[in-house]
Each structure stands twice: as structure tokens, then as C-alpha cells.
Amino acid sequence: MSYNLAPPDVIRNDLAANVMNLSQNFKEHSDIEFRLTMPEKIDTSFLTEEDNLNIYRIVQESLTNILKHAQASEVTILLRNANEGEAEGLYIFISDDGKGFDVAEYDKSRGTDGSHLGLVGMKERAELIGAKIEIDSHPDEGTQITIIKQKV
């Protein structure tokens, strides 16, 4: 898995810059209100190239899902490092205010009724790089994807 990992849309080994690019792209291609928040100083230096690429793909997939399925009017992405009391690392939160879904139902039916949201792929990518991913969704309450990559 070490060659051909960096397709042309990943400009360099800088996650913050790449997420900014994704965000810009999202804003240009949809009318959904979009806000990206990150502190002035964010430490992503501990991420390997493979971490970077996989996290990037997870964020990208999340945004694609929102466009395709969520019927959202608002999307926010928060990138930050640990707050007080949390394990050191990178924390990413992708939220939308769309129609949401029942996570338990989704887990039962995945891939069999055509409602596949690529969540399996996202989970696999997270697992591959030892990151934690949480998918929190409820009908009519939107969806939040949380990705936590601890610094080791």
C-alpha cells in the first residue's frame, strides 16, 4: 500500500490544507451552508502520509454522502487537537443538519437494500490507520462523523 497512494487531489502531506481544499470545493459545488473551523495553530505533524491520505478520504466520503443523501442545509467541519482531559491527537467532527438515519437499522441492512453509504469503507480506512471513527445519526437530527487519531 505504499505506492500510488497520493492521487492528484491530495496536494501535499498537510491535512489541514487538504481539508481546506475539500471545503472550498464543496462550497463551490453546492448551495449548502458550509463552515470549516480550526484553530490558528493545529498540530498534524504526527500524521504519516498514510494517515493523511486515509483521513482525507474519510472526510471526502463524508461530504459526498451529505451531498448525495443527507438533504442538509448546513454542514460544519471542526478540526482541532485535544482539549483539556482528552488524549493528545487530532479530532475531526463533520456535522450536517440533514435528515439523518437510524444507525442500528443501517448496520443491519447494509449493502442489501441499496442504501450503502460507504460507511463500511470509512470504518475500514479508520481501522487501517488506528483511528477511531464514530457515526452518530438520528432521523431528523442530522449526522455527525467523529474521527479521532491519537498521537502515539
Added chain:
Amino acid sequence: MNETKFFVVEDHSLTNLGIRQYFNERSHFVCCGFASEKDEALNKLKELADSNELPDVLILDLNLGECSGLEILQVVKEKYQSVKVVVYSMYTNPGILSLALDYGALGFVSKDSMEGELLRAVTDVVNGGSYVQQSLVTSLFTYRNLLDSLTRQEQNIFKKIIERKDNEKIAAELNLTLRSVENYLSRIYGKTGCRGHEELIKKFG
């Protein structure tokens, strides 16, 4: 210099008196009334409005809980837009500051500061400007950034927590189920790294 009419809302009578005396000593300030709580304040302001003598500036203490200063602020700005409000508060966390500005306060000063700070705020506001005590600006900026990272519904809920409302009240006011409020809260906790109302308030409130 033109005369400036001011009104003081503050529940500690000695502080209330102190503020009035401090401004009365300055020749261009004239006190047109004072009150210690919401109903008294609104009644007196109504009388002043009826006789066309509304204050130019209202100095408002910001105690919280029942009949909070934030509520007085909201009503005053709704009814008497011409009255400029300077908040003088023992609460200085960015959440409260941000709400006060949202509700239309033009000045915000901590009770810990010297009286000159309040005078500066009132003077700037009367002259058409706004004034937030410098030492509070950085945390306000961080807080606004945090709000930006929440969705609108999360922001609605978060602001009500800052106003010290419990989940039942928040659910009722936003027409949500309690369960739904809890779902949103767990997202807010995730983003802020906090684990409960108390921690949110302590950190941002």
C-alpha cells in the same frame, strides 16, 4: 458637551448608589432613574418613555437565573431601541458576553475592573461606538470560533445552556423531545471536549 441621561439597574443597593454617584459627579451626566430588579426597571422605563424622557444609556447589572439581566436586556432592546445598554457584570465568561452582544448590548465591562473602565464604556457607547473590555476580547474570539463549529440547532441549545436552562426547559423552548436535546448535547460535548452542563458553563458560560 451635551447632557447624557443614564439609568442604573443593579440589585445591590450600595453598588447601585455608587454607580449613580460616580456618574453624577461628572457634570454632563444626569441620572434619570434606577431600579433593583426587572419589573421595577421596566415600569420606570415605561413612565420615562411616556413622558419622552428615556435615558440615553442604561447601565445594567447582569445577574443570572430567574429574571436575569439578559432578559431585561432583551425586553429593553425590543421596546426602546434608542436606549443604549452597557452591561456591568460579575460574569465575564465569553458565552455571557457573546449573548449580551447578540441581544443588543453595546458595552460590556467586568465588575472587577476600575470604575474608569465603566466610564470609558459608557462614554464610547453614548458617542455612537461600542466597547468591550480589552481583556475579554480574546476569549470572545475563541468562543465565536467554537459557536461557528456548531450547527444552528446545536448553537441554539448551547446558548440556552449558557443562560443556565435545564434540558426540560430547552426541549420545551425549542419544541424538541428531551431525547433529541440529549442527542444534540452529546455532539456538543464531543466538539467542546466537555462532559456536562457544568463543564460547558465553567469553560464558556
